[in-house]
Amino acid sequence: MAGDPYFLTDLIVDCGVFYLFLEGTYSCPGKRLALMTAKMVLVYTVYYYDFSFTLGEDGTAISRDKCDKVILYAGPLKCSFQKL
Numbered sequence: 535m536a537g538d539p540y541f542l543t544d545l546i547v548d549c550g551v552f553y554l555f556l557e558g559t560y561s562c563p564g565k566r567l568a569l570m571t572a573k574m575v576l577v578y579t580v581y582y583y584d585f586s587f588t589l590g591e592d593g594t595a596i597s598r599d600k601c602d603k604v605i606l607y608a609g610p611l612k613c614s615f616q617k618l
C-alpha cells in the first residue's frame with residue numbers, strides 16, 4: 535500500500551528471521567564496521583576453536599530476552615569454546 539510505512543511487514547514470510555540492524559527506531563552508522571568485525575571474529579573462531587552451546591542453551595534467548603533502550607541489549611547466549 536503506497537504511503538503506508540508498515541506495508542513491508544506484509545512481505546515477511548519467516549518471522550523466525552532475526553536481523554539485528556533492523557531493530558529500533560534509528561539506523562546504525564556502524565553497521566559496516568560491525569559486520570566486518572563480526573566476520574573476522576567468526577572466521578578466527580571457526581578456524582581456531584571447537585565450539586558448541588552449553589547444556590540447556592538452545593540459541594533462542596539472545597533474541598527473546600533482548601532489551602531495546604536506544605541501545606539494543608542482546609539476550610544471553612551461552613557457548614563453550616575449546617581451542618583446537
Ligand code: HEM
Nearest residue numbers: 554555556557558559560561562563564565567568604606
Ligand atoms: C554488532 C554490532 C552492532 C549492532 C547489532 C548494532 C545495531 C544498532 C541498532 C539496531 C541501532 C538502532 C537502535 C535503535 O533504534 O534503538 C544502532 C544505532 C547506532 N549504532 Fe549500532 N550496532 C552495532 C555496532 C555499531 C558500531 C561498531 C558503531 C560505531 C562504530 C555503532 C554506532 C551506532 C550509533 C551511533 C547509533 C545511533 C544512531 C542514531 O541515533 O541515529 N553501532 N545500532
